[in-house]
Amino acid sequence: MTDTLRKYTREKIQQKDFDCAKEYTLSMFSGKYKIVIIYHLFHDGTMRFNAIQRLLDDATHKMLAQQLKELAADGLVTRREEMTNNRKAVYYSLTPTGASLMPIIEAMFSWGTNRLDALQLENNFKLQ
Amino acid sequence: MTDTLRKYTREKIQQKDFDCAKEYTLSMFSGKYKIVIIYHLFHDGTMRFNAIQRLLDDATHKMLAQQLKELAADGLVTRREEMTNNRKAVYYSLTPTGASLMPIIEAMFSWGTNRLDALQLENNFKLQ
DNA sequence: CGGTATCCTCTTCGATACTG
DNA sequence: CAGTATCGAAGAGGATACCG
Numbered sequence: 183m184t185d186t187l188r189k190y191t192r193e194k195i196q197q198k199d200f201d202c203a204k205e206y207t208l209s210m211f212s213g214k215y216k217i218v219i220i221y222h223l224f225h226d227g228t229m230r231f232n233a234i235q236r237l238l239d240d241a242t243h244k245m246l247a248q249q250l251k252e253l254a255a256d257g258l259v260t261r262r263e264e265m266t267n268n269r270k271a272v273y274y275s276l277t278p279t280g281a282s283l284m285p286i287i288e289a290m291f292s293w294g295t296n297r298l299d300a301l302q303l304e305n306n307f308k309l310q
Numbered sequence: 311m312t313d314t315l316r317k318y319t320r321e322k323i324q325q326k327d328f329d330c331a332k333e334y335t336l337s338m339f340s341g342k343y344k345i346v347i348i349y350h351l352f353h354d355g356t357m358r359f360n361a362i363q364r365l366l367d368d369a370t371h372k373m374l375a376q377q378l379k380e381l382a383a384d385g386l387v388t389r390r391e392e393m394t395n396n397r398k399a400v401y402y403s404l405t406p407t408g409a410s411l412m413p414i415i416e417a418m419f420s421w422g423t424n425r426l427d428a429l430q431l432e433n434n435f436k437l438q
Numbered sequence: 439c440g441g442t443a444t445c446c447t448c449t450t451c452g453a454t455a456c457t458g
Numbered sequence: 459c460a461g462t463a464t465c466g467a468a469g470a471g472g473a474t475a476c477c478g
Binding site for chain 3: 183184185186214242244245248270
């Protein structure tokens, strides 16, 4: 439903119905690879398309392009194109809006880490 | 990819690969209606299946049942069955683990609210 | 009342190939 | 190098019906 959610909230908002704030936020980063892209752009700074793809070795070319396009459309990421002797280089970087999602992503990281620790403890108890 | 993500992180974790903490957290509440269910169970307390469905008037019976089952499997929600003169009543409530997601959900709500306000301001500027 | 199974449709996503 | 188009397979999700 990832993209369905994005379309859904966009439509609601266009119809001046703003009663979907949490769903809207969720739709910002629930696309495939989006959290990781944001996370890396925040920590490593501006990156080229290929550099991002190398970080996400299981991401297909098509999917990555699509996700970056959506992130740009949502104002979380900027795209800068550069031509150096007939070679196109495209640089992506996080906007302030995109960076403002980091506290939430960090919170998700730390919740997940704690939760996984707790689950492991439970399992160890069971195994004893 | 909602459910795909849930399966993906579950598999990684079973293979003792815990390098997916944020994705794991995301998979906890990115199913259809899950944030809203958690939100309501937190604010309104224990509820019966039908009460939850009435709150989510566009949710189909099947989807709601499925999402509640997943939430229970993930330890975010508990299910309590009660038989009163041949009538089954099922009560759902949030576990402490489920409740511990609320700060993240609140953060998503407030990020979304701020962002939507900012976008409206931008539009007003454009229209002037 | 609450849960599940079946069927059917629309969307997602990967592989591949083609453009500038 | 980066982006897009096409095609096919898998998944999501609604409608409906049936079980306890």
